[in-house]
Amino acid sequence: xxxxxxxxxxxxxxxxxxxxxxxxxxxxxxxxxxxxxxxxxxxxxxxxxxxxxxxxxxxxxxxxxxxxxxxxxxxxxxxxxxxxxxxxxxxxxxxxxxxxxxxxxxxxxxxxxxxxxxxxxxxxxxxxxxxxxxxxxxxxxxxxxx
Amino acid sequence: xxxxxxxxxxxxxxxxxxxxxxxxxxxxxxxxxxxxxxxxxxxxxxxxxxxxxxxxxxxxxxxxxxxxxxxxxxxxxxxxxxxxxxxxxxxxxxxxxxxxxxxxxxxxxxxxxxxxxxxxxxxxxxxxxxxxxxxxxxxxxxxxxx
DNA sequence: CGCAGATCGTTTGCACACAAACAAATGTGC
DNA sequence: GCACATTTGTTTGTGTGCAAACGATCTGCG
Numbered sequence: 141x142x143x144x145x146x147x148x149x150x151x152x153x154x155x156x157x158x159x160x161x162x163x164x165x166x167x168x169x170x171x172x173x174x175x176x177x178x179x180x181x182x183x184x185x186x187x188x189x190x191x192x193x194x195x196x197x198x199x200x201x202x203x204x205x206x207x208x209x210x211x212x213x214x215x216x217x218x219x220x221x222x223x224x225x226x227x228x229x230x231x232x233x234x235x236x237x238x239x240x241x242x243x244x245x246x247x248x249x250x251x252x253x254x255x256x257x258x259x260x261x262x263x264x265x266x267x268x269x270x271x272x273x274x275x276x277x278x279x280x281x282x283x284x285x286x
Numbered sequence: 287x288x289x290x291x292x293x294x295x296x297x298x299x300x301x302x303x304x305x306x307x308x309x310x311x312x313x314x315x316x317x318x319x320x321x322x323x324x325x326x327x328x329x330x331x332x333x334x335x336x337x338x339x340x341x342x343x344x345x346x347x348x349x350x351x352x353x354x355x356x357x358x359x360x361x362x363x364x365x366x367x368x369x370x371x372x373x374x375x376x377x378x379x380x381x382x383x384x385x386x387x388x389x390x391x392x393x394x395x396x397x398x399x400x401x402x403x404x405x406x407x408x409x410x411x412x413x414x415x416x417x418x419x420x421x422x423x424x425x426x427x428x429x430x431x432x
Numbered sequence: 433c434g435c436a437g438a439t440c441g442t443t444t445g446c447a448c449a450c451a452a453a454c455a456a457a458t459g460t461g462c
Numbered sequence: 463g464c465a466c467a468t469t470t471g472t473t474t475g476t477g478t479g480c481a482a483a484c485g486a487t488c489t490g491c492g
Contacts, residue, residue, distance in 0.1 A: 150403045151398055153406075154340075161314075161330050161408070163428045164313060164314050165314070165355060166355050168311070168314060170431060170432055171431075175307060176451095184308075185477085188302055200441090209315060212440075212441065213443080213444095216443095217478070217479090218478080221476095236487080237487065238441070238487045238488070240440085240441070252300075260299075260305075262307070263305045266307065269430045270431065278427040281420055281424040282309045284416060285415050285424075286313040319480095322481095346471090348471075356450095358471065358472080359450065359474095360450070362471070362472070362473095364447085382457075384458070384469065385469095386471070
């Protein structure tokens with residue numbers, strides 16, 4: 141009796157709205173909607189690649205994946221689409237023939253220069269419901285669980 | 287000169303690691319890894335559908351989408367996969383012939399009863415790096431921006 | 433030197449996620 | 463009652479996201 145009651149109760153006590161994963165997903169959805177509205181020409185992942193290349197210079201695909209938190213298969217797709225739009229350039233590494241070194245093209249650099257400011261505005265708009273203290277707190281706590 | 291300097295500076299000031307979208311994505315990645323490890327038989331979206339059906343009873347696909355924060359095209363794919371595994375049952379609504387009413391099957395209810403406790407543990411493990419105060423704060427702030 | 437293990441890029445398969453367009457059914461206003 | 467808008471489910475196309483497996487290459491260790 142106790143066991144059966146406990147089993148039923150656990151399912152009854154599960155509140156989807158209180159699960160961190162569900163809330164994370166909804167927060168991400170709102171952010172993605174803002175991003176797509178302000179920066180329709182790039183996805184967040186594509187901008188992340190441009191940002192890292194701007195910041196760190198030429199990187200191999202795998203390095204780029206580690207820097208942008210994408211696995212190899214995913215980063216390949218993102219880089220392929222940037223290559224197709226000539227926003228990045230790829231060439232084989234002479235020192236390590238497994239590697240494909242990717243770097244910003246002139247157009248890619250110009251686009252990032254133009255969009256960096258908008259990207260910061262997207263972050264600000266996402267955090268608009270919070271005051272300055274809350275923003276710092278949220279970023280700090282998210283970083284701790286990331 | 288001033289304009290050129292400002293343009294260059296904005297791009298140089300863009301720090302990917304400080305953008306809320308990038309941090310949200312990394313936090314979500316860690317949570318998804320924990321979820322996949324503890325609950326390999328379901329995706330978070332599939333569990334969310336089972337949870338809402340458990341909580342609210344039979345729902346049409348569109349209602350289900352609104353309750354689980356998925357658009358129509360996405361919820362259809364999720365429901366199709368649950369139907370294929372006989373975890374849910376679908377039947378036409380007699381009162382509104384556009385609607386396809388979805389409800390838990392006996393197996394679906396049993397699976398949710400078994401997994402609800404694990405789902406709560408997944409949330410706890412995701413939040414493990416935080417103390418009790420920080421967990422409440424994080425959920426509250428995320429809810430505000432969602 | 434030689435080879436076991438690691439790394440790199442790639443492909444395949446599966447699962448979201450959303451925009452856009454569509455047909456069927458329902459609801460509304462006049 | 464009837465044109466018109468809305469809702470619902472569906473399909474297509476594009477873009478992540480990750481696991482698994484693969485060949486090519488590199489590296490370290492004996």
